[in-house]
Amino acid sequence: xxxxxxxxxxEIDKVLITKYVTRQANEEEIAMAKYLISSSKDHxxxxxxxxxTWQRSIYYKIGFIDSEKAYSDFHNSTERVTGTIFKLKxxxxxxxxxxxxxxxxxxxxxxxxxxxxxxxxxxxPKGVMRKIVLPDGTKVTINAGSTLKFESDFGKRTRxxxxxxxxxxxxxxxxxxxxxxxxxxxxxxxxxxxxxxAYPEDLSFETMVIEGEVQVEGKxxxxxxxxxxxxxxxxQVLKLNYSxxxxxxxxxxxxxxxxxxxxxxxxxxxxxxxxxxxTEDLLVFEGITFQEITRIMERRYDVEIIxxxxxxxxxxxxxxxxxxxxxEKALKIMKETTDIDYEKQGKLIRIRKGVNFKSDSx
Amino acid sequence: xxxxxxxxxxxxxxxxxxxxIFKSHYVKLTLYANRFLNDISISEEIASESLxxxxxxxxxxxxxxxxxxxxxxxxxxxxxxxIKHQKIENEYVSYMIRNKLVDExxxxxxxxxxxxxxxxxxxxxxxxxxxxxxxxxxMSRFEYLKNRExxxxxxxxxxxxxxxxxxxxxxxxxxxxxxxxxVITFVF
Numbered sequence: 001x002x003x004x005x006x007x008x009x010x011e012i013d014k015v016l017i018t019k020y021v022t023r024q025a026n027e028e029e030i031a032m033a034k035y036l037i038s039s040s041k042d043h044x045x046x047x048x049x050x051x052x053t054w055q056r057s058i059y060y061k062i063g064f065i066d067s068e069k070a071y072s073d074f075h076n077s078t079e080r081v082t083g084t085i086f087k088l089k090x091x092x093x094x095x096x097x098x099x100x101x102x103x104x105x106x107x108x109x110x111x112x113x114x115x116x117x118x119x120x121x122x123x124x125p126k127g128v129m130r131k132i133v134l135p136d137g138t139k140v141t142i143n144a145g146s147t148l149k150f151e152s153d154f155g156k157r158t159r160x161x162x163x164x165x166x167x168x169x170x171x172x173x174x175x176x177x178x179x180x181x182x183x184x185x186x187x188x189x190x191x192x193x194x195x196x197x198a199y200p201e202d203l204s205f206e207t208m209v210i211e212g213e214v215q216v217e218g219k220x221x222x223x224x225x226x227x228x229x230x231x232x233x234x235x236q237v238l239k240l241n242y243s244x245x246x247x248x249x250x251x252x253x254x255x256x257x258x259x260x261x262x263x264x265x266x267x268x269x270x271x272x273x274x275x276x277x278x279t280e281d282l283l284v285f286e287g288i289t290f291q292e293i294t295r296i297m298e299r300r301y302d303v304e305i306i307x308x309x310x311x312x313x314x315x316x317x318x319x320x321x322x323x324x325x326x327x328e329k330a331l332k333i334m335k336e337t338t339d340i341d342y343e344k345q346g347k348l349i350r351i352r353k354g355v356n357f358k359s360d361s362x
Numbered sequence: 363x364x365x366x367x368x369x370x371x372x373x374x375x376x377x378x379x380x381x382x383i384f385k386s387h388y389v390k391l392t393l394y395a396n397r398f399l400n401d402i403s404i405s406e407e408i409a410s411e412s413l414x415x416x417x418x419x420x421x422x423x424x425x426x427x428x429x430x431x432x433x434x435x436x437x438x439x440x441x442x443x444x445i446k447h448q449k450i451e452n453e454y455v456s457y458m459i460r461n462k463l464v465d466e467x468x469x470x471x472x473x474x475x476x477x478x479x480x481x482x483x484x485x486x487x488x489x490x491x492x493x494x495x496x497x498x499x500x501m502s503r504f505e506y507l508k509n510r511e512x513x514x515x516x517x518x519x520x521x522x523x524x525x526x527x528x529x530x531x532x533x534x535x536x537x538x539x540x541x542x543x544x545v546i547t548f549v550f
Contacts, residue, residue, distance in 0.1 A: 011528075018528040022502060023400060024509045037453050044457070051454045053535040054503075055397060059481040060488050061504050065402065067388035070410055071381065078417065 009046060017043065021050045028135045035133040121149045124165075127302030129278070134161070137172035141279045145199070145299040166197040168279050171212075185218035194232075195275050202295055208237040208267065208275040220262055232264060237275060239263050277320070283330075284320040290351070293317055301327040308352040312340065373425045380420070383429060384413050391437050394467070398441035398455055403506075408444070412436045438464065480538075487537035491530055498523055499530035 013036060019025040020033035036043040058065070124130045126145045133139055136155040142148050146165020154160070160179040170193045171178045180187040182198035185205060192212025198205050207216060209232050216238055220228040232238045241261040267275075274284045283300065285293055291313040294305040307313060317338060324330050327349065331342050339354035375383065388409055395405035412433055416423070425432045445455060458464045488496060498516070501507045502523075509527070513520040 014532065015524050015528045018531055019509075019524060021400075021531070022527060024502075024524070024527075034451070034453060044453075047453060048457055049535050050531055051400070053531055053538055055393070055400070056480060056538065057484055057488070057499075057503055057531075057534055058393065058396070058402070059477075059484045061500075062389065062481065064504055065389045065392050065406065067385045070388050070406065071384050074384065074410060074414055074417075075381075078414070 009042065013043065014046070017047050017050055021047065021054050031133050031135065031137070035131060035139070039131040119149055119151045120154075121147060123147050125302070126299050129281075134159075134172075136174055136176075138178065139170040139172075141168040143167060143197075143278055143299065144302070163196060163198060165199050166195070166278070168195045168276055169193065185216050187214050187216050189214040197275075199295070199299075202292075203242045204292070205240040206237060206275070207232055208272075209234055210272065210276070230264065235267055235269075235272075237265050237267055239265070273320075282320060282322045283324075285317050287316045287318050289313060290315045290317060294351070297327060297330070301330075303327055303347045303349050305349045305351060308350060312351060312353065315340075373423045373429070374421045375417075380417055383416075387413065387430065387433055391433055394434060395437050395441050397458075398438070398445065398452065399450075400452065400454070404444070408437055408440045412440060434467070483537060484534065487534045488530070491533060495526045495530050498526035502527055 016025070016029055016033050017036065019029055025033060033047075037047045038044070122130065122132060122142060124142045124144060124146050129144055130142045131139070132142065132148075134150065134154065136159055138159075140148060140161075143166035146163065146167060148164075148167060149162040150160065155174075155176070157176065158179070159174065159176045160181055162181045164183065167180075169178075169180065169189075171189055178189045180189070180196055182196065182205070183200055185198065185207075187194075187196060187207055189212065192214060193210040194212070194214055195206075195208045195210070197207070207214060211234060213231060213233050215229055215231050217229045218227055220230055220240070230238060239261070271286070273282055274286050277284045278300075283296060285296075290307065294307065297303065298305055315338065317334060319333065319337065321330050321333070324333075328344060331344075331349070331351075334340065335342070335354075339356050341352050341354050343350045343352075391409035391412060392402065392405045395408045396402055399405050399408075415436065416429070416433065423432075444450075445452060455464075488499065491499065494516075498512055501512045501515070502509070507515075509520050509523045513523045516523075
């Protein structure tokens with residue numbers, strides 16, 4: 001388990017929760033804070049402590065709750081209406097009416113959305129993941145090493161988010177189509193649950209639909225550069241693979257030139273976790289190459305993995321890791337069934353062939 | 363004395379006694395309401411209302427426990443009603459309900475020694491904050507000013523205000539002894 005104390009908590013989360021506790025958060029921030037609190041024990045505890053601290057800080061100037069003044073107010077109001085509980089009742093009704101109007105006005109003012117001119121960018125570093133709620137109520141889990149961006153007018157006329165990396169979307173129902181824009185593809189959707197994996201450094205693009213349907217737009221064929229559209233239905237996954245040298249191409253101009261494989265597959269219910277397991281810290285590898293595995297591991301554990309031999313890249317591995325917080329534990333398990341060896345120096349991991357390595361093993 | 367011999371009668375008071383009841387309960391009831399509402403002004407209203415109710419009903423109220431617990435219960439009910447009515451969702455209240463803490467009072471509320479100690483700790487923590495940070499925190503806590511208003515008055519950015527308050531509250535949290543507690547093993 002990663003020991004995660006609050007001093008490691010993201011500054012942005014601390015500020016957000018502080019704003020919520022001190023009642024300075026706007027509607028969107030309140031929704032986000034609530035989601036953080038309800039989806040992470042760590043955030044919940046931080047919030048509880050901060051709330052109590054905020055409450056207790058009143059003791060610094062406890063005199064500002066003035067019981068003398070409160071008593072004289074009480075005394076004056078009861079003096080004037082002595083003996084006539086009837087009148088007092090009216091007064092109380094009037095007073096509470098005023099309080100309700102006052103607070104209603106107060107909350108009305110609070111609830112008015114404030115204009116934000118900038119866009120919001122959520123950067124999730126390697127080694128962690130984050131759950132957020134967008135202003136429209138859509139729930140998003142963002143995987144390690146990813147960025148999600150949306151404009152200030154999100155939800156008004158458009159619902160577009162820009163994703164760099166991997167995220168799991170649970171779209172809130174609405175009139176406006178929800179669009180996920182990655183650097184090469186546009187995913188359109190209305191009211192569904194799906195996962196998008198689009199790390200620019202990966203040699204693949206994936207979108208898997210759990211509920212509903214999405215439309216993916218972009219360059220989708222091996223033999224044409226034109227933008228096309230494809231529908232991905234419930235329990236299907238769209239996968240695109242690129243040739244290895246594309247790695248460099250992406251960095252130069254964000255254009256894929258060499259798609260080597262496009263497929264839409266039906267997935268069985270037991271396979272779902274291959275795609276979405278990460279949202280619950282479950283990594284499932286079903287016969288994928290070490291090349292792909294190391295990328296996932298690098299992001300999950302915030303490490304750098306080097307493979308000494310290129311044969312290793314294409315070696316396939318099957319296995320799953322649930323809540324394994326230490327990469328060494330994962331590597332040890334992999335070592336048991338695969339003839340590999342590794343060496344860890346801080347954040348750098350070197351994987352090499354074991355003594356009996358055969359390129360076709362597993 | 364057996365259970366049957368306890369006499370239950372209406373609770374009564376005179377003006378002089380009630381004044382001391384009012385004054386000795388007002389702050390505590392306000393703080394108690396504030397746990398649910400996180401709003402001092404409305405908490406003060408509710409404390410006042412509850413005490414006023416007690417005065418109005420003197421001679422007719424049957425109180426089986428103590429005045430103090432009766433008042434606390436009344437404040438609690440009023441707060442819950444207020445929350446329901448205003449549709450304010452407060453995560454802290456949900457947390458208290460989940461963990462059955464609604465009826466519990468913090469120790470410093472009932473023990474004057476702890477209360478003094480707590481007040482002293484808080485004074486120390488706030489007094490050792492950097493000057494600007496302290497000023498911003500006090501404006502936010504005790505002057506009911508919005509972050510925007512503080513930013514305007516001090517001619518600093520709203521982000522700076524937010525940061526100052528975050529730092530101040532974090533420092534207070536830690537000085538109140540939450541440091542060790544906060545180590546949690548949670549994967550993400």
